Amino acid sequence: MPRYIINIRDIMLIIGGILNIIVGIFYGTAVTSILEGISAGSCFNGAYLFKSDMRKYGVIALIASIIISIAIIPNVLTEFEGLAMELVSIILKSLAVIPGEIKIIEVEVITEEE
Amino acid sequence: MRRILVNLIAIIAVTTVFTFLLNRIVDYYTGPKLVMEVHFNEEYYKPGDLIIIDVYVYSKEFLWGRTPLRGAVVAIQIVDPRGNTVFVFRNITDSLGRTEFKVRADKHWVSGEYTVYIVTPGYMTIKKFKVE
Numbered sequence: 001m002p003r004y005i006i007n008i009r010d011i012m013l014i015i016g017g018i019l020n021i022i023v024g025i026f027y028g029t030a031v032t033s034i035l036e037g038i039s040a041g042s043c044f045n046g047a048y049l050f051k052s053d054m055r056k057y058g059v060i061a062l063i064a065s066i067i068i069s070i071a072i073i074p075n076v077l078t079e080f081e082g083l084a085m086e087l088v089s090i091i092l093k094s095l096a097v098i099p100g101e102i103k104i105i106e107v108e109v110i111t112e113e114e
Numbered sequence: 115m116r117r118i119l120v121n122l123i124a125i126i127a128v129t130t131v132f133t134f135l136l137n138r139i140v141d142y143y144t145g146p147k148l149v150m151e152v153h154f155n156e157e158y159y160k161p162g163d164l165i166i167i168d169v170y171v172y173s174k175e176f177l178w179g180r181t182p183l184r185g186a187v188v189a190i191q192i193v194d195p196r197g198n199t200v201f202v203f204r205n206i207t208d209s210l211g212r213t214e215f216k217v218r219a220d221k222h223w224v225s226g227e228y229t230v231y232i233v234t235p236g237y238m239t240i241k242k243f244k245v246e
Contacts, residue, residue, distance in 0.1 A: 017129070024133040025140055030178060033137030037130030044129060045122045052118060061122075 009096045010047050013062070016092035017043035019085045020069065027082030032075045039068040043093055062097050066090055138177050148173060148237040149180050152230075158244045161221040165243070171211045171234055182211025189233045190215050195226030219245055 017040040024036025042065035049058035069090045076082040148171060155166040169188050172180035185206055192201040200223060205213040223245050230241045 021129065021133050025136040028137060030134065030137060030141075033134045034130055037133035038126060040133065041126030041129035044125050048121065048125065049118075054118075 009050065012092040012096045013043050013047040013050075016065075016089040016096070017041075017047075019089040019092075020065075023072075023076060023082050023085050023089070027076050027079045027085075028072070029075070032072055035068055035072055039065045039072070042068065043089075046093075046096070059097055062093055066093050066097070069093070142174060142176050145174070146237050148183065148186075148234065150232065150234065150237055150239050152232055152239060152241050154241070154243055156243075158246055159219045160246055161219050161223060163219045165217045165219055167215040167217075167230065167232075169205075169207075169213050169215070169232055171207050171213075171237075182209065183207060184209050184211065186211070186234050188213050191231040191233075192217065193229045193231070194224055195228065196224065200228070 020036045020040035020043060024033040024040070028036060042061045046058045046062035046065065049055070049061055069086060073083070073086055076086055151170040151172075153168040153170075155168075156163065159165055167190065169190075171183045171186045171188060173183045174180055187204060187206055189204040190202070191199055194200050200220070201217045203215055203217075205215065207213045225245050227242050227244050230243065232239050232241065
């Protein structure tokens, strides 16, 4: 039976990056959209570096992403949904930075045999 | 190692360009087509002072920036703290997208916060100033 490994940390980082992109597209100005893009890119880079067993660099990329996200917050203070998404994104990225084995679920897929 | 570095740069570049382009498209098609800037010569006025209100009207560019809008009709209404209209006028913008309104704060004007409604077809903005 095929087994799939789902890495929760990767999912958290992907959701965090996607939230950054959504805030950049819908709630920011041109400048904040560029910053959100860089933040999302750093977040995806973090996930990629974790996958490539370069945890140290992955943490650096994620911290950069978190700092950029925090710097953007004053620009989205008036937009409630944008602010909420930005905060959720920061929380997800911060949780992914914390070391620990919270992250792996193994899923067994049962297929019907003919 | 070099391949990883190229991938990292590519990820950041693609994400940034994607977010920026979609932001510009959403901003252009959903927000107002005009941008209006209003400047007052002072923040507080006393009776007898000349109030000069500079209004700049621009049309939005697709990706970046804005161009001055010539010939736009701009109307202005000043309402005192009691809700009475004390001044109404209209002007047309010049080639720089600029128009100027001048009004003298009358000695009968009550002190308090005055509201200024500035309107051009498709856009309205509200500003405030104080008379002491």
